[in-house]
Amino acid sequence: MYATQTRNEIWLDAITQWEKLLGKNAVLIKQDEIAPYTKNTIGVNRNIKGVLLPRSTEDVQCIVRIAKQCKTPLYPISGGKNWGYGSCSPVKNTSFIVDLSNMKKISDFDPELGVVTVEPGVTQQDLFEFFKNNGNLFMVPTTGAGPSASILGNALERGYGLTPHSDHFDAITSFHAVLPSGDLYIPALEELGGKKINQLFKWGLGPYLDGLFTQGNFGIVTEGTLLVAHRPESIATFFFSLKDDASLEGAIKAIRTIKKELGNNTGAINLMNARRVLSMMEPFPEENCSNNQVITDEVIAQLTKKHQLTEWTGFGAIYGKKEITKVARNIIKKTLKPYIKRINFFTENTIKTASLIRFVAPSFYKKILKPKLDILSSALQNVSGVPSQVALPLAYWRSGKTPDRNKVINPAQDNCGLIWHAPLVPLTPKDIRKHVEIVNKVCPQHNINPLITLTIFSEQCCDSTIPILFDKNDIKDQLNAKECHNSLIAQEAKEGYLPYRLGIDKMNELIDPEKPCWKFAKQLKLAVDPDQIIAPGRYIPNDTFHENKKIESIIENNVVHEIKSRERRSNLSQALNIMNRNNVSFKEKNYELTKEIKISIANNIEDRIQAYKLLYTVYVEKEFARVNKSKMWYSKFDADPDTVTLVAKKGDDILGAITIIKDTGKGLPADDIYKGDLDEKRRKGNTFSEIVSLGIDKNIRGAQNVLVSLFNQAYFIAKSIHLSSHFIITVNPKHTAFYKRKLLFETLGQRISYGKVGGADAELLSLEFQKAEQEVRKIEEGSNHQKTLYKIFKTADQANGQIKFLRSQIKPMDTVTYNYLFRKDLMDYDKEKVV
Ligand SMILES: Cc1cc2nc3c(=O)[nH]c(=O)nc-3n(C[C@H](O)[C@H](O)[C@H](O)COP(=O)(O)OP(=O)(O)OC[C@H]3O[C@@H](n4cnc5c(N)ncnc54)[C@H](O)[C@@H]3O)c2cc1C
Structure with a gap:
């Protein structure tokens, strides 16, 4: 809390200084003003603190000096049309965007030698108009991004186009850039008095430094000179x-x-x-x-x-x-x-x-x-x-x-x-x-x-x-x-x-900070920008990255250790084995849940996380899942509004969980390996709900009761809410006998190694609901003496009240949960807030 307040105070200090320097209109901090800068086409969320709108190189120098003093990261953009790669959004959260689109000067145009100098805000359209008004002799280095994209922004990403100078950075001969210190970088030949020759010769003198400003974060480029192609006959x-x-x-x-x-x-x-x-x-x-x-x-x-x-x-x-x-x-x-x-x-x-x-x-x-x-x-x-x-x-x-x-x-x-x-x-x-x-x-x-x-x-x-x-x-x-x-x-x-x-x-x-080339880039960055003021994380790894890797490996080691020290067999396997024994009679009262245990739908972030963590533990134990940093077992299917995770809870503790996915036409997890078998049945009019991720806490007593209840309620969801005709489930072959004997499942897809569960063997089973209901009816009529679990099942007709209750609980995943589970790009502190 103290750290956050301090950070806010620092931001406020920086904002006050920038407002004094640039004027209030050039410092955007209201939500509606900065919202357009957060939109991108790649579906990542970035929390930006504000937008600064400089008009000159001197403005940029002052912005950087204040940012350095206040240790506040900046992210420069020229046109902000980096569509498909992030648009205006920064690599890291909590940056201030420096939007250079108001810097539109075009200078040093030499029609004889085909060279021109532009500021970052000059767009393709601006340069086109400029050439048109100056003899129409040259071609703009156009790209598919079109008229509003920046000439320099594209070159700084080393973009390509279709005109003769197709490699846009190749055509750049010189950059001016504000360094993290606030000083202005001017290439060596120009510093020696050779401004013109510097604009005509890319490599300058001494180490070639201009390239550092492309696909990097060593400065904010405030002008660039480029060779332009003559419009041919x-x-x-x-x-x-x-x-x-x-x-x-x-x-x-x-x-x-x-x-x-x-x-x-x-x-x-x-x-x-x-x-x-x-x-x-x-x-x-x-x-x-x-x-x-x-x-x-x-x-x-x-x-x-x-x-x-x-x-x-x-x-x-x-x-x-x-x-x-x-x-x-x-x-x-x-x-x-x-x-x-x-x-x-x-x-x-x-x-x-x-x-x-x-x-x-x-x-x-x-x-x-x-x-x-x-x-x-x-x-x-x-x-x-x-x-x-x-x-x-x-x-x-x-x-x-x-x-x-x-x-x-x-x-x-x-x-x-x-x-x-x-x-x-x-x-x-x-x-x-x-x-x-x-x-x-x-x-x-x-x-x-x-x-x-x-x-x-x-x-x-x-x-x-x-x-x-x-x-x-x-x-x-x-x-x-x-x-x-x-x-x-x-x-x-x-x-x-x-x-x-x-x-x-x-x-x-993608970038491994331990490789010498990236280590070198990182050392350079740390030497000139120790506080990571300019575009932290842009291509060059920073400390956060390194820290994350360290944390990842610590977590992984701990989990492996934790798991090795446990016994292998899970509570689910034990429950299934007990129930599969021939001599077990399913008396209703044996399988009633105690009053404290309630079945409900995981529809808030706490329940979902607890359920996914439980499933993770069960699956890692069985070596079906690999250890991962989140310690949760879930997939993109969980984000589907029709997917339901049922949990058995005692107080706030989750004792068991089962997830049911509806076949909405976009494929089921089992389609990964059994698409042919499933499609054949789909053509015959069968509709499926798939049971995935079934797990019971290993420390509870009476796991069977929990299992049976979860199963029965999953059946209500699939039959009466998803309106499916069949359950399908991919099971480990050692459990096939249980599902067939006690629940009357049938084989639908043959035994195969399944990548999703660590390459363990799997078999696809299906259960027709009509068949299950017939079984319950036969039991009720006393004409069936098979020891199936249907003896203790309720049919959907017998559970109208419960089905109504379940229906009322189903909610699509909310944005906070979604962001937490699926957007790892979110800031660490956002995650801390949620958990
Ligand atoms: C349909 C479509 C077609 C496309 N076709 C092409 C194509 O043909 N060729 C191509 O290359 N791309 C293409 N793009 C991708 C992209 O839109 C362009 O590359 C676009 O030019 C980048 O946006 P911008 O020029 O406004 O640069 P910006 O978004 O301003 O800059 C790009 C990045 O460079 C850095 N940067 C920008 N300015 C500065 C500065 N002054 N100092 C330091 N760093 C800075 C920032 O990190 C910024 O995020 C296409 C995109 C779409 C959607």
Whole structure:
């Protein structure tokens, strides 16, 4: 408490000083003013303390000095349009955002040598207007992020575009930056009096330091100089369709040859798979997806036919004098010929000529031709250095919304769900094929559509961009997206395909601070910014990361120790074994719960955490679960509003728990290994509720009673609330006999090793509710003498009151619980508050 108050007082001190310096309007601290800065497309939460709006380098220097004095972290942004990687959000919580978008000076423009200096707030559109008003001789280094993105912001993330200077940091010759001390860094040649020459020569003199400001946190860049490409006499775009998927390898070699022979006369060449191209041409076909939101191959085949696409579409641009572009066209055509079905070249003139059709066939023009010409025209604009919003609707595709192209589009503010996975892949046919196979396999496993763009910017290597699109309003979809991202990173890393850039939630996950390269970066950072004032955690690991790792290993060791010292057999196994003995008679009174034990639904954070911890203990004991830092056993299915965890409580203590998941069409945990068996039954009209995570506290007496009660109530949930026809459960084969004999389950899926429970064997069983009810009726009529547990069961008809009570208790997971369980990016102190 004391520490928090002190921190608040320090913040207040900093705010007061900043307000004095910048004016109250330039220091935003009200919730509604800072809220837009917290929105991002990747679904992470960041707690920011305020926003500072400097107008000059001197303002930035004062901001940094005050921050240093008050030990208050800052996070600089230029345009804040880092969509798919974090937008405006900082890596760490409790930072103040330094929004440099008001710093819009453009200076030192040299049209003779093609160089210009810009401040961070200069956007693609600003530079475009500037060039237009100054002879229109140069191309803006455009990207898909469009007119409102910052020129420097993109270069500082080492982004790529489609114009001849496709590597945007490569084109930077000089940075000025405010250092963590508040001093201004000016490169060596300029310090020696060579301002002009410094702007023309990237490497300067002595150690190359400008690069430290990209993908790092050594300063706040306040201006940058870049080389800009002359607008050539002729620009043409070309689109080509590969013959088929098998032509990919040949096409890769051909593109390598084109890049080698044409050099800067071509920009980057993009190859997109059919799904990616369709995402630009068709609304998301929600109704034509498999039940997990992945568009089926059949639908993709229909749509590619409709749009006359093939499995791969290529796109590039040629720049130069007319004679050169003519030769370049022929080289491109000839080189690609063996692998393509068709290739078309477009210039501004061909598009203008095609649009003349509107006078001859207005209806055909309006319905068919115009939409295609609009796309071509925007694509041509983009490669010609004219900023356009053409690429941005991609971020909205999965949500089904269409942004208004006449307004400024901002996917983060519009709640779009998009994470970029952007690995670098060697430009060999073998590697490209392997990468494509990984993406095509991993994405659907997580209910994500595999969309691929290979941006081939050199003869050696390409950057593949995979937009992981998800519905941000659907918690489960969001978790799928994150799992998909993790899985893609892990699978690709095995092959050496690593990302060229990271999202704010991945920086501290991928980077190992113990490796010499990161140790070195960390030492540098600590030397110049010991209080971690500038963008803590941005790419370079800081102490928190190190501490977290230490804590993780301590917890892991403790848990292992704890478990080793316990006996192996859990209370659940014992209960099942006792009940499975033939001579046990199920007399009702034996299985009644004592009055103090109540069954209820875990619908608040305390009950959920206790239940997940109990299940974790049981599962780790059985070696089904691996030890983890949270010491809880739960999954993304627990976030589903239909999932119910029933708990048996004595006072505040949870003695047993069982989780029941409804089959809502998005798949069940058992689908991981038994999808074929389940789908066959689904086609016959069966509907399922899956029992997962059943556990009883090992220290209680009368575990059987708890187990039977939990089972009976789970049955009420599944039958009368989920309205399912069957229970399914994946069990360890040593318990199969119990479920079959005492509860009349039947085998649905054969014995198999199940990764989710540490590779132990599992078997899928199912129980038809009708069969269970018949059994109860037979028992009541006295015509059945089997020793099943139904003797002590109530049917749903007999438990109307209890079912009503359970129904009234079911609540979707609240935001606090969700954030606690699924957003590990939240600050430590937020977690402490909750627990
Ligand atoms: C549909 C779509 C298409 C996209 N296409 C592309 C593409 O073709 N190429 C591409 O590269 N990206 C692309 N992006 C990703 C992203 O939107 C762009 O990279 C965008 O340019 C980044 O935002 P920004 O320029 O406003 O930079 P900012 O968000 O301002 O900056 C990015 C990061 O750099 C650091 N930074 C910024 N300014 C400073 C400073 N002055 N000093 C120190 N550090 C600073 C900060 O950590 C900041 O988070 C695309 C995104 C979408 C949604």
